[in-house]
Amino acid sequence: MSEQSNLAAVLHGAKDLRLTKRPISAPAPGEAQVAIKATGLCGSDLHYYIHGRNGEYVLKTPMCLGHESAGIITAIGEGVTDYKVGERVAIEAGVYCGACRLCKTGRYNLCTKMRFNSSAKVFPHQDGSLQSLLNHPVTHLHKLPDSCSYEAAALVEPLSVVLHAARRAHIAAGQTVLVLGAGAVGLLALAVAKAHGATHTVVVDINEERVKFAVDEGFATSGYVLPRTPRPETSAAGLEAAKATAGDILTGYGPVDSDGFDVVMECTGVETCMQAAIHTARPGGKVVFIGMGTPNATLPISAAAFREVDLLGVFRYANTYPDALALFGSGRLPGVEKLVTTRFPLEKVNEAFEALLAGKDKDGNMIMKLMVGDY
Known part of the structure; x- marks a missing residue:
């Protein structure tokens, strides 16, 4: 040596x-x-x-x-x-x-x-x-369980982040879940939601290839490719644009007979997506902020408060590794x-x-x- x-x-x-x-x-x-x-x-x-x-x-x-x-x-x-x-x-x-x-x-x-x-x-x-x-x-x-590869075990770290988020949001069987962001963390969030019994899962991203991957590989029930638009010039314009985006998502992909999703998992950290997340949650629903990209975001707090939408933050994870490895070992993350x-x-x-x-x-x-x- x-x-x-x-x-x-x-x-x-x-x-x-x-x-x-x-x-x-x-x-x-x-x-x-x-x-x-x-x-x-x-x-x-x-x-x-x-x-x-x-x-x-x-x-x-x-x-x-x-x-x-x-x-x-x-x-x-x-x-x-x-x-x-x-x-x-x-x-x-x-x-x-x-x-x-x-x-x-x-x-x-x-x-x-x-x-x-x-x-x-x-x-x-x-x-x-x-x-x-x-x-x-x-x-x-x-x-590691015998069936868990090294690559799967390396994925346990980001998987732990979304597992922690799912616990914070109390995702349960039969719920509807929207995920903003179709990167690796977003797709892991979809996988965890499905493992918890979510029945209607939708993914949103500006990248068409990522959205297609998410739907084709079974991570999401459906996906919406967000149109690329110029950055709003003012905070007020941004809030209005986010509200309009939320309306498009709910109109085209929202749960049937519902005015929003039970849980929205925001994985981009982009301010307009964080804003839209609040408007896509149903009254009494939950928004979990997983992405970290905007240090000081302007959020429509009244839209959350008046509908009792819980806004939850996530920072890394705690006590998740055993359960995350068990998920891999059980085959519940196909x-x-x-x-x-x-x-x-x-x-x-x-x-x-x-x-x-x-x-x-x-x-x-x-x-x-x-x-x-x-x-």
């Missing part, structure tokens, strides 16, 4: 991602060393790659990217008894303190001392999993692995990010979910 090295994709600044050979370090007490087999790239990774920051979290020192990962244990640290070399695991990326009020009440995703893989929120930054080997606390590793459309080896990670930025692979095919790993 002394002659080997750990290959890592380390971001030094905007568009400055370097493959770096690092010494292999032994896992500390309570940790296991995981050979990473698959890592999904997501929007936050892309923001760091393009801008050297993700929102208000600015890169201060070089940081290894990636946090949607799974692999196989290659070494264990002192005191570890529940895991052994050779076991396959999904990696829960956020390491919380476990001692604060939020952690003790089961809402550890809101822990102010959270250290999250590939996040510059904390300093020193927490390295991510776009590397050959990662040492990680075993308390945040989850054994076709979800079709979301993985594009694969790159770690050695070509820069090409992977450029492809993700373009939204197409070298042959012009749509990228839904891109994986980097042991390919």
Whole structure:
């Protein structure tokens, strides 16, 4: 092992991602060393790659990217008894303190001392999993069912976000669900809604190819391609446009004998979509804001308050990994692995990010979910 090295994709600044050979370090007490087999790239990774920051979290020192990962244990640290070399695991990326009020009440995703893989929120930054080997606390590793592939296990991280959202919204059998955004998270939201028994699922996106994929692959009952229009010049014009968009969605795709959807899952973070989401929910319905794209959105709060539409926020997830893995193991998420459309080896990670930025692979095919790993 002394002659080997750990290959890592380390971001030094905007568009400055370097493959770096690092010494292999032994896992500390309570940790296991995981050979990473698959890592999904997501929007936050892309923001760091393009801008050297993700929102208000600015890169201060070089940081290894990636946090949607799974692999196989290659070494264990002192005191570890529940895991052994050779076991396959999904990696829960956020390491919380476990001692604060939020952690003790089961809402550890809101822990102010959270250290999250590939996040510059904390300093020193927490390295991510776009590397050959990662040492990680075993308390945040989850054994895979035999039927769960490494790619499916890497999808558990974004799946956990929407599973947390579904819990917040109390999605139940027989309900109707609208999802705004037909990216990987939106399609996972549709899959979770169907797994919970939703009977009428509709997806909306400006990308016709993504909407078609969602419907053809059975994620949604139907889909609406939102026309591309110029950005409204004023907030008032934007609110009116969003209300009109909501009317078009309800007229063409709304539930029969209903004036809205039971649950609306907003996965874009685009202000006009966030506004339309409120108008598409039925009286007494729920809107869950999953996408994070508009820091200070203007929302039609009166339209929600007067109809008792609950507006719910989502930040990552808590206590979801066991149930998410069980969903994969039970077969209640048919076709979800079709979301993985594009694969790159770690050695070509820069090409992977450029492809993700373009939204197409070298042959012009749509990228839904891109994986980097042991390919």
